[in-house]
Amino acid sequence: MPRFAANLTMMFGEWSFLDRFAEAAEAGFTAVEFLFPYEHQPAEIADRLERNGLEQALFNLPPGDWAAGERGLAALPERAAEFRDSVARALDYALATKARRLHVMAGLAPSGSAEAGAAYREALRHACAAAAPHGIDILIEPLNKRDMPGYFLDDFGMAADIIAELGLPNLKLQFDIYHRQILHGDVTRGLEALLPITGHIQIASVPLRQEPGTGELDDARLFATLDELDYAGFVGCEYRPRAGTLEGLAWFVRAPRR
Ligand SMILES: O=C(O)C(=O)[C@H](O)CO
Numbered sequence: 463m464p465r466f467a468a469n470l471t472m473m474f475g476e477w478s479f480l481d482r483f484a485e486a487a488e489a490g491f492t493a494v495e496f497l498f499p500y501e502h503q504p505a506e507i508a509d510r511l512e513r514n515g516l517e518q519a520l521f522n523l524p525p526g527d528w529a530a531g532e533r534g535l536a537a538l539p540e541r542a543a544e545f546r547d548s549v550a551r552a553l554d555y556a557l558a559t560k561a562r563r564l565h566v567m568a569g570l571a572p573s574g575s576a577e578a579g580a581a582y583r584e585a586l587r588h589a590c591a592a593a594a595p596h597g598i599d600i601l602i603e604p605l606n607k608r609d610m611p612g613y614f615l616d617d618f619g620m621a622a623d624i625i626a627e628l629g630l631p632n633l634k635l636q637f638d639i640y641h642r643q644i645l646h647g648d649v650t651r652g653l654e655a656l657l658p659i660t661g662h663i664q665i666a667s668v669p670l671r672q673e674p675g676t677g678e679l680d681d682a683r684l685f686a687t688l689d690e691l692d693y694a695g696f697v698g699c700e701y702r703p704r705a706g707t708l709e710g711l712a713w714f715v716r717a718p719r720r
């Protein structure tokens with residue numbers, strides 16, 4: 463069974479953000495992820511991880527003005543300086559929390575735009591160079607067009623091509639099974655083909671983005687497939703609980719504590 467990371471942005475919303483760490487540990491999780499830690503000091507997050515014996519699997523770089531609809535900066539040529547600042551800020555948090563993976567959101571830009579493509583590649587080169595000395599991977603994640611209309615990285619093939627083209631050892635794919643199913647389907651063959659370049663996996667039911675096992679995919683079989691493929695990374699539980707986080711955990715198989 464893969465090692466699951468509770469997504470503290472979507473799960474445990476019944477508690478305040480800092481209290482979600484203890485609740486996730488109490489529920490049996492040994493790792494967590496979330497979108498953004500930036501409303502709290504790095505030391506506060508590190509303290510919650512330490513106190514609850516949790517590993518920080520992943521979080522995102524600052525995405526620009528999220529409340530105003532921004533969804534990342536990397537493919538926005540006019541925001542290159544701000545993007546570089548966001549890399550430095552995220553690395554401060556990654557070092558404090560010992561996170562080994564950072565998700566770089568591309569932003570809203572036409573996928574076919576040469577200018578956006580060039581900015582994106584330059585941004586990824588910069589992020590990977592800054593993260594590499596710390597043993598940190600930079601992840602890129604294709605997002606489906608229904609949840610994230612206008613997002614630059616909207617295709618798994620495009621992500622794989624960019625990773626191959628840039629050839630950076632710490633640039634990896636974030637394979638969100640929910641987005642994969644909506645964008646392309648063919649999830650098992652996708653995992654088989656892309657696992658060598660995958661640094662993180664996420665799960666949610668399709669189409670409602672709720673608990674695994676409640677949608678159109680056979681999630682238990684997909685977890686078995688990940689075991690068969692010797693996937694040793696995390697599976698982030700990036701779903702909105704249908705009727706309470708704890709009430710929806712029947713699907714969850716606890717990993718032995720390491
Ligand atoms: O939406 C997702 O699937 C993500 O993982 C991003 O980090 C946030 O949009």
Ligand SMILES: [Mg+2]
Pocket residue numbers: 603638664700
């Ligand atoms: Mg995701």
